[in-house]
Amino acid sequence: MNKSILWQATCLLMAALPLTGNAQDLPAATPASSNVQLFNGPKDFKTWSIGVNGGVLAPVAPTGGSNDFSKWKGSAGYGGYVKYQILHFLALRADYVGGKLQADNSKALGNGSMPVSPYESYETKLKWSGTLNAVFNITTVNWLFRKNFVLLYGSVGGGLAGYSPTLTPTGGGSTFDYKADGKSIKELIIPVGAGLKFRLSEFINLDLGYTMYYTDGDNLDGYPKPPNKDKYSYGYAGLEFALGTKGKPQLQWHNPAAATYDELEAQKKALNTALDAANQNNARLAADVDKLTKDSDGDGVSDFFDKCPGTPDSAKVDGSGCPLPVPVVQKEEKVVITEEDTRIVKEAIQNLEFDFAKSSIKPHSYAALDRVADLLKRKNLNLKLSGHTDNVGSKERNLALSRERAESVKQYLVEKGVNASKIEAVGYGMTQPIASNKTAAGRQKNRRVEFTIF
Known part of the structure; x- marks a missing residue:
């Protein structure tokens, strides 16, 4: 030939070959699977x-x-x-x-002659x-x-x-x-x-x-x-x-x-499965709905959850169907702040001193603070402590120092038996002066902790 x-x-x-052969006869062909990812570009290949x-x-x-x-x-x-x-x-x-x-x-041409x-x-x-x-x-x-x-x-x-x-x-x-x-x-x-x-x-x-x-x-x-x-x-x-x-x-x-075809088929199958499951769940829920909503005593809590059946119609109940406790009205005691109380607080402010640039209280201030602690416990008063400084030093340091001094006074009073929840301690730094910071006397007045009782 x-x-x-x-x-x-x-x-x-x-x-x-690929046109005459049956694709199903190819031994290594992979059948379609429902676990398919759609094409997201060549980066995945x-x-x-x-x-x-x-x-x-x-x-x-x-x-x-x-x-x-x-x-x-x-x-x-x-x-x-x-x-x-x-x-x-x-x-x-x-x-x-x-x-x-x-x-x-060496091969003859079509007419038999040699080229x-x-x-x-x-x-x-x-x-x-x-x-x-x-x-x-x-x-x-x-x-x-x-x-x-x-x-x-x-x-x-x-x-x-x-x-x-x-x-x-x-x-x-x-x-x-x-x-x-x-x-x-x-x-x-x-x-x-x-x-x-x-x-x-x-x-x-x-x-x-x-x-x-x-x-x-x-x-x-x-x-x-x-x-x-x-x-x-x-x-x-x-x-x-x-x-x-x-x-x-x-x-x-x-x-x-x-x-793409397999992905759509998989989604269709998953949707049909979800619909079948939803229909079954709906049937079970419909069978239980009467049990969950029946309220024999009319208190608003279904019999299924009612732990106290048969409550009167006028009774107010909690989530379990049991009557709520009747609140006890407490009589508020009016607190009167006297001039003597004000004098004790003012004396404590005048005698309150701290170590230089620190929040530690000097010992000679203890007696006045003890009288304030006794007043707060005796009359169950509230106290607000407001710390202030002059303008010497950085704004950040003065704010921190004022807060630390107010907290130091609060800690002293708590140690003397005052309820900590009755005392509020805040620091304002040098933002609320009561005198000029240009003189030593003015700066001395601005370095203070104010007491407000109520």
């Missing part, structure tokens, strides 16, 4: 990958035939790529391919080729399975190739380079390809592909022979390695259509 026909048939078989491959290079393409020699030969080729998956169905891939191309004129050519054969070293391709995943959307085991893809792009043809003359003679200076030819190339990819794991894919390269020149075989430009093809098998955080799936295998 003709090698060209065999090669083309192989490529067509590879392209037709592996998007970068690298691939290496090896295969056969041939100076022929299924669309365009062979070049200017009658019999082409397959030669080893190799390549690699870096790919970024933009969306489920679209990726950008940078490819590199190298190897060699061979052909000769007439000044060259017997050629060999072209494909030193390198670099292309940027758009890759389209054709079978990403599958309504039966969220993660396919196999997908069909196509690619198209553009780039450059560097190659050096070596020719062998017809009738014998030494081979020679097409370019006498030995430099590589650089030509624009247009790659068009297709392939099958098999998901082996979340990290590794098996990649089978076939790409046709159309050059923008007629010098690939070293024999310019218009009107057709030269072309070549590369059939390969390789491995693709997904890069990214462990645990993240590959974006190219994600099926947004099936995931």
